[in-house]
Amino acid sequence: MTRGRINRRQALKLMGAMGAGPFLAAGGRIPPAAAGGPAGRVVVVGGGFGGATVAKYIKRFDPAVEVTLVEPSRRHFTCPFSNLYLGGLYQFDALGHGYEELVSRYGVQVVHSMADDVDADGRTVRLAGGETLSWDRLVLSPGIDIRWGELEGYTRAAAEKAPHAWQAGPQTHLLKKQLEAMEDGGTFILVAPDNPFRCPPGPYERVAMVANYLKSHKPKSKILLLDAKDNFSKQGLFLDGWRKNYGDMIEWVGRSQDGEVVRVDADRLEVETEFGTTHKASVLNVVPPQRAGFIARRAGVTDASGWAPVEPRTFASPRVEGVYVIGDATEAAPMPKSGFCANAQGKVTAAAIVADLAGVDGPDPSWANTCYSTVAPGYGISVAGVYGIREGHIEEISGGVSPADADAAFRRREAEYAVAWYRAITQDTWGTA
Amino acid sequence: MYRSLAVLLSGLMLVAAPVWAGAPPWERVEAVQNVLDGETPVRGAIHLDLPLVSRDGSAVPLTVEVDSPMSEDDYVASIHLFAVSNPYPEIATIHLTPRMGQAKVATRVRLNESQRVVAVARTNTGRVYADAREVRVTVAGCLARDATYDSDTLMLARVRAPERFSAGEPGEVTTLINHPMETGLRKNGDGNLIPRRIVHRVAASVGAETVMEAELHRSVSADPYLRFFVAPVEDGTLTVRWDEEGGESAVREESLRLR
Amino acid sequence: MGKSQWFQVWVAAGLLGIGGSAVADTPPAPDRVDVIAATCGNCHGTDGRFVSAIPPLAGRPADELYARLRAFKRGDNDPTVMDRLAGGYTDDELKAVARYFSRVAESPSGDKER
Ligand SMILES: Cc1cc2nc3c(=O)[nH]c(=O)nc-3n(C[C@H](O)[C@H](O)[C@H](O)COP(=O)(O)OP(=O)(O)OC[C@H]3O[C@@H](n4cnc5c(N)ncnc54)[C@H](O)[C@@H]3O)c2cc1C
Numbered sequence: 001m002t003r004g005r006i007n008r009r010q011a012l013k014l015m016g017a018m019g020a021g022p023f024l025a026a027g028g029r030i031p032p033a034a035a036g037g038p039a040g041r042v043v044v045v046g047g048g049f050g051g052a053t054v055a056k057y058i059k060r061f062d063p064a065v066e067v068t069l070v071e072p073s074r075r076h077f078t079c080p081f082s083n084l085y086l087g088g089l090y091q092f093d094a095l096g097h098g099y100e101e102l103v104s105r106y107g108v109q110v111v112h113s114m115a116d117d118v119d120a121d122g123r124t125v126r127l128a129g130g131e132t133l134s135w136d137r138l139v140l141s142p143g144i145d146i147r148w149g150e151l152e153g154y155t156r157a158a159a160e161k162a163p164h165a166w167q168a169g170p171q172t173h174l175l176k177k178q179l180e181a182m183e184d185g186g187t188f189i190l191v192a193p194d195n196p197f198r199c200p201p202g203p204y205e206r207v208a209m210v211a212n213y214l215k216s217h218k219p220k221s222k223i224l225l226l227d228a229k230d231n232f233s234k235q236g237l238f239l240d241g242w243r244k245n246y247g248d249m250i251e252w253v254g255r256s257q258d259g260e261v262v263r264v265d266a267d268r269l270e271v272e273t274e275f276g277t278t279h280k281a282s283v284l285n286v287v288p289p290q291r292a293g294f295i296a297r298r299a300g301v302t303d304a305s306g307w308a309p310v311e312p313r314t315f316a317s318p319r320v321e322g323v324y325v326i327g328d329a330t331e332a333a334p335m336p337k338s339g340f341c342a343n344a345q346g347k348v349t350a351a352a353i354v355a356d357l358a359g360v361d362g363p364d365p366s367w368a369n370t371c372y373s374t375v376a377p378g379y380g381i382s383v384a385g386v387y388g389i390r391e392g393h394i395e396e397i398s399g400g401v402s403p404a405d406a407d408a409a410f411r412r413r414e415a416e417y418a419v420a421w422y423r424a425i426t427q428d429t430w431g432t433a
Numbered sequence: 434m435y436r437s438l439a440v441l442l443s444g445l446m447l448v449a450a451p452v453w454a455g456a457p458p459w460e461r462v463e464a465v466q467n468v469l470d471g472e473t474p475v476r477g478a479i480h481l482d483l484p485l486v487s488r489d490g491s492a493v494p495l496t497v498e499v500d501s502p503m504s505e506d507d508y509v510a511s512i513h514l515f516a517v518s519n520p521y522p523e524i525a526t527i528h529l530t531p532r533m534g535q536a537k538v539a540t541r542v543r544l545n546e547s548q549r550v551v552a553v554a555r556t557n558t559g560r561v562y563a564d565a566r567e568v569r570v571t572v573a574g575c576l577a578r579d580a581t582y583d584s585d586t587l588m589l590a591r592v593r594a595p596e597r598f599s600a601g602e603p604g605e606v607t608t609l610i611n612h613p614m615e616t617g618l619r620k621n622g623d624g625n626l627i628p629r630r631i632v633h634r635v636a637a638s639v640g641a642e643t644v645m646e647a648e649l650h651r652s653v654s655a656d657p658y659l660r661f662f663v664a665p666v667e668d669g670t671l672t673v674r675w676d677e678e679g680g681e682s683a684v685r686e687e688s689l690r691l692r
Numbered sequence: 693m694g695k696s697q698w699f700q701v702w703v704a705a706g707l708l709g710i711g712g713s714a715v716a717d718t719p720p721a722p723d724r725v726d727v728i729a730a731t732c733g734n735c736h737g738t739d740g741r742f743v744s745a746i747p748p749l750a751g752r753p754a755d756e757l758y759a760r761l762r763a764f765k766r767g768d769n770d771p772t773v774m775d776r777l778a779g780g781y782t783d784d785e786l787k788a789v790a791r792y793f794s795r796v797a798e799s800p801s802g803d804k805e806r
Binding site: 057061062340343344347348350351354355358360362363364365366367368370382384385386387388397398399400402410413414416417419420421423424425427428431 | 721722723724726727728730731733734735736737738742744745746772773776777778779780781
């Protein structure tokens, strides 16, 4: 600690050592507990997987900490399982989760507003209405923003014709409507980005779920997946699963086979690849390049990559004191940008903040991830991992993908577990299953 | 403690010093020393760009650019790239000419582990520049690389050039050839070494004149990818040729037209 | 004991020149086992109470849970993801987590005192 801040424990040690006692407590930057108020004030921006979890778990670890969650929506609609909605396997309404339990059961204060700006020196957050909230610790879990225009031609306006559906809501409905209006025998094109991006297996589950819909409604149609990468998550399992369930309906074109799209013409539903091939779609779904939500940039926690680097143990920002970042907005490789990881990070960071406010060292962190992908009804695959710290870096301690040679029963169980997982994590995050 | 170290490190990385404070990052790398041949390079005129973190060490995008007029009198003659912690650090040596118009090249490289990548450039007048970047490579279980190479398109080459050039103005050319770039260090499922097989040379020419020539080593990614500039002064044909070490060749031609 | 009371203990300890960790009764800051157990909630619900195709953990005997976790770690027990996950923890951690869930009441009404 070299930046002039001392925590409660250090202050106490110091007091003990110097026999000085109360004088320091009055002058130093000591959390409000010293003054007999709450054990500290935490503001959390974003009520998605990371934000809702960190708010709840801070309260579970120490109810005396005051927690305010800032989130514009009254219900958060999740990206997880939105592919299953597109595939006709899940109801859209079941993707929505409210904040009632966080308020009534855990005592989190929820403010439905957008955080507009962060004043790191004054330790405040300004809300869209102009109001400000002050904090002792700030947690940002704003998810992703699209890098509009980074992929030539892919602007906000273009997304109204060629949806991304990478943030659940109106975009998901738009894509579903376009699928329903598509002629039998048409071509669905999905454009997949280079790393890093939200949900590495997401594009591959998406085409599987689109295939599931097309198979029973428009069986003559084709799916073309144009990819800016040559390797992707659970590749062998997906290629095998697509073939087994959908024959040759899905064609994947990797970067070295000229799969990287460099220009989008949303009016014509055309895309152009790196080496100049033009593909025409009936429905065009572009998963564009991304970066951390804008509030992370406002707070100054992001670097040139557009993501927020974090201190591995706590996910505190190494750039801005008192600010923590979790979820998709972080660069936390090898952890993927998944809802599961955002939730797991929320818990570790909740423990770190509670410990920090109490003036003690936080626990050695441990995070986990399991990403289920539903390839077809009764056919699920997964990748799982446990992460910890080795030599100062986050590393995968254990993990792997489902076996390549698993039998039908195994795939069926993983499909069932996917649904059970979704219900459990939404219960764990928002209290609504 | 951890925080202050991080702050210190990030502070260091922001400072673009013309010379290296402390030991230069190639000090104990023999391959780099051989290229330097006793000279002390300077920083500043050369810019090496790689991601800070890569989630797939099998293909990490790399761009290197040198500030240079690229005139007959003053041009960058060669750029040498190294991945210092790979079993064989050499990535590639690129021979440049004034006909490129711009000293900027991009490729994709293999990084076995987190490490430092070094670029050294030498001008026709004998100046030597160097730059280095640290790249953190993380391996996630979900990205286990497929061991087999799809041979349907082996030696299939692609070239793309701008549709029109302005006379003497550089335009970017993108090239790629489907090739496994077998290192000779990998084993197949039966535990036997897969024989070495690499494309070791890529050359681009306009008419009889060489524009660029690259020697590729084992640290170049599979499906060797190279972007470079060409500045034609008249309509012509760009010929790109790839040679396998002791094996086949592929040639592609692309017309270059002025506006 | 509430936070403010803890603080008084520390102030006293501090004045006596005793480091925070030397205070007789440790403060209720979450430890690594709390964090690992919380991570289980991702699939098993908060406090391991969620009932679904994925079995709940709350209130099950520690021995039984530990035996299952050990088996998963060895690849036994017909696992899907649990073998891949169990390998990420030491046996002591698995034991501690098993103990943690054995002490959680099966329903929220019997909430564990935190
Ligand atoms: C198609 C698809 C499928 C997926 N499937 C899975 C899956 O099966 N499993 C899995 O684990 N993950 C999955 N994911 C990934 C998952 O959605 C993300 O990793 C997860 O949502 C990240 O959580 P987060 O808290 O970082 O962001 P989010 O969950 O996106 O939450 C961010 C929240 O912050 C709010 N916000 C943003 N800016 C502000 C601001 N300035 N002020 C106030 N509020 C703000 C937003 O309104 C939003 O509610 C999937 C993603 C996609 C796109």
